[in-house]
Amino acid sequence: MDPGNYTGISEFLLLGLSEELELQPIIFGLFLFMYLITVFGNLLIILTVNSDSHLHTPMYFFLSNLSFSDICFTSTTIPKMLWNIQTQSKVITYEGCLSQMYFFTLFVGLDNFLLTVMAYDHFVAICHPLNYTIIMNSWLCGLLVLVSWFLSVLHSTLQTSMVLRLSFCRVLKIPHFFCELKQMIQLACSDTFLNNMAMYFAVMLLAVVPFAGIIYSYCKIISSIYGISSAQGKYKAFSTCASHLSVVFLFYCTSLGVYLSSAANHGSHSSVVASVMYTVAMPMLNTFIYSLRNKDIKEALVRFSGREGLKGPIVLGMKNCAESPRT
Template structure:
């Protein structure tokens, strides 16, 4: 295959999952449904936080940011795939591919940092309850989210610039449903040693580091809960972090599952199918986990729906007035 300058590549082909028409229609309906559920579910979490003063606390502030990030993660990949299926074209432009790769890296990294910050918030709430409001003040919460954004932006920019320096073959087919970093590096015709080094170090420090931080936070949380004498106190303390623990477990288990499955099978198609778990399924399930396991969220959503129901007749009544 002829190799050429990076300026000679104007577009890439996203192969997706299947070329059969019946399967394509099934995939379109399935992914459209999952995308709409993800956006609607996470928007409800954000609306509950913004409209209900009872939820104006650090934990729900971080949760609203996580919901926004989950919407952005899926919005960087799913709409383009749906458009390609609808138009029966698998083409994505050079600029579009690198833009998609940059924003996916940004929001995926932000997801990891926010989960870590939320683990720290639960650690302070359970292990240092008397100092919680002092430690988790609005300034610190804002700073933690800002630092998460800055680190994610810098990491995504570094990875994207590192791939931009590579040369690609004149015809590039990506065996995935979006421009994934590892796939892009594998398709390059030039030397990718430096890219692999940067990518593995980034995974180790920006994914492994936060994961160790989450494990440390929950080890302290568990030891503090075990020190509580009453069974009711233990249940109440642990119930405040079960939702977050479920989301963390789902995110990291699916991510590790994708990594090990792609390593074992060496199949790009299998990796694309497995990556659906953490890029689509996990953001879709997060709102359900938090709403079903969190009493405050359920009450806030009920109050929000009651207010919306009351405003409807009032607006209709005003329209009927001459």
């Protein structure tokens, strides 16, 4: 180990998107606006889905869980970034950095699994409509979400535990606006071979494999849509999947693009800016995609906004999960 190594680390420095002082108010305002839109937009979707009996279906049960995950996803990084800009500080504690990395990794994985589960739901609804209520029952819906949580927690715990074994150099500047896993590994002065192998293996196993499952599901879905004789039936089936396909495209094109190109872009500013797309922009855009492109959500929002108040507690759950999905 080099003499410059240091194991009793107490804090890191987050360099953020830019170190130019005149840009800080602009960055603060932009990210605060995007964060508020993300939180309130996804919270509105959750409240609407849980308060409207027409949306108590598997499709919208998974959507409400995805919205909850997106709120947590952005809340792990943006508040700390805004606080650092406001206080003109770049410091984050070692414990805070590990916690941020843990929860960020967890909710990225959860988003990934939920998108895969939603693709499977569309596949069953379109390719096996007669057996949909039997296959997508309440027990299976709950199990799919629980398994998604379990795998995400397991993966995040494993990656964070492997970072704990690393020793870091004295110069602990992270060229990012949050503590990302690959950035933490790059800062280490000890051997990171196992960490890098675990990270890239996880990307292949937990991202590429689910993405392949999504592609397979939509190949079957497209084949089934072509078999529908009426134009109205084709449009109805396609509109069911359009919002989900848009979100999948955004998620994988941005997140996988950043990670798979990291070998050529270590520490580059372009990689940090690209990360904004899937850490901030994507969760915000999800609210617009699912609200503006979904007839049921728009109708439910109108009914929801017309109420004086909601009766009973609002919980993120599922009721009558076996009902057929509406488009």
